[in-house]
Amino acid sequence: MARILKTLILLIISTANLPAQVKFLLDYNAMTAEYTVSMMPERTWYAPKNKTATGQVTLKASTRQFIVKDIRSHVEKTEWVPAGRVESPDESPNYDYIFFSLRTQGLVEMPYRAFKKTKLFTFTIEANCAREVMLVNNTEDAFLPPNSRSVNIGNSLGAIGADGEAYIGNVSDLPIFCPYADPPKQEELISGGNTTGVATKPVLDLIDKKLLYPNPTINEVNVQFTWKGTKGQKDILAYNEVGELVRLFQQDLAQGSNNFTLDVSKLGNGIYDFLLVDKEEQLSLGKVIKVE
Numbered sequence: 001m002a003r004i005l006k007t008l009i010l011l012i013i014s015t016a017n018l019p020a021q022v023k024f025l026l027d028y029n030a031m032t033a034e035y036t037v038s039m040m041p042e043r044t045w046y047a048p049k050n051k052t053a054t055g056q057v058t059l060k061a062s063t064r065q066f067i068v069k070d071i072r073s074h075v076e077k078t079e080w081v082p083a084g085r086v087e088s089p090d091e092s093p094n095y096d097y098i099f100f101s102l103r104t105q106g107l108v109e110m111p112y113r114a115f116k117k118t119k120l121f122t123f124t125i126e127a128n129c130a131r132e133v134m135l136v137n138n139t140e141d142a143f144l145p146p147n148s149r150s151v152n153i154g155n156s157l158g159a160i161g162a163d164g165e166a167y168i169g170n171v172s173d174l175p176i177f178c179p180y181a182d183p184p185k186q187e188e189l190i191s192g193g194n195t196t197g198v199a200t201k202p203v204l205d206l207i208d209k210k211l212l213y214p215n216p217t218i219n220e221v222n223v224q225f226t227w228k229g230t231k232g233q234k235d236i237l238a239y240n241e242v243g244e245l246v247r248l249f250q251q252d253l254a255q256g257s258n259n260f261t262l263d264v265s266k267l268g269n270g271i272y273d274f275l276l277v278d279k280e281e282q283l284s285l286g287k288v289i290k291v292e
Helices: 001-015
Strands: 020-031 034-041 051-062 066-073 077-087 095-103 118-125 132-135 157-161 167-170 209-211 220-227 234-237 247-252 256-263 270-278 282-290
Touching: 020 132, 051 077, 066 077, 209 282, 220 282, 247 256
Parallel strands: 020 167
Antiparallel strands: 020 034, 034 118, 051 095, 051 132, 051 157, 066 118, 077 095, 209 220, 220 256, 234 247, 234 270, 270 282
């Protein structure tokens, strides 16, 4: 019994000394048109381990659709400020990269609480919404350094308890889609600063003869359409009436005629938008009314 108790004590002590692991999360509220960047620690930290001095958040969004305004910081004695942007780099021409930097008066105590989401900052954008926006992935993004603009993109959070870097990844790397976004202007983008002028490309119509039925439905939606794109597994996203992603389906598509069924039995009553993701484009399949 004494040996078991000693083992438990040692386990608790060793666990308490583990570096904090912190992830970032991006949310969008369609009712307020407000974006929120939060952190989700996997461990609890108290002073002095929760003291933080540096931070960076990098977003990537559909090009020319993400001009930030009205930034509000939510942690006391912190201020998140715009730190720059890169438009349509050669490595990722359909996206702009937007940087935010943490500004503090030296070290500031941050509320690191295990698995409790804490808002870092919120903001809106000039357009009604962005077609696609996401947190940059620090290990897989095409624009990671070394890059054509000599820019160090990525996310970071420096804290004492982590002996430096506390950020380990994102809660989700799925982009936030807005099917009602203003389209990019069909003109050559004007270069300036660190940007390069590129022409936007029209979106190809890859889906023909769409049919979703029954509509309204209770448990299932039958989907039929002709697919003109590349075959393979595609993501199908379901959004509710306020623009929140509520379901992710995966479906293998063939070139030509496709016919499959989606299970929507666990969705509540309401109207849902279904979008098919192909490479860097989001294609509308249509709306479905769900009833119980």
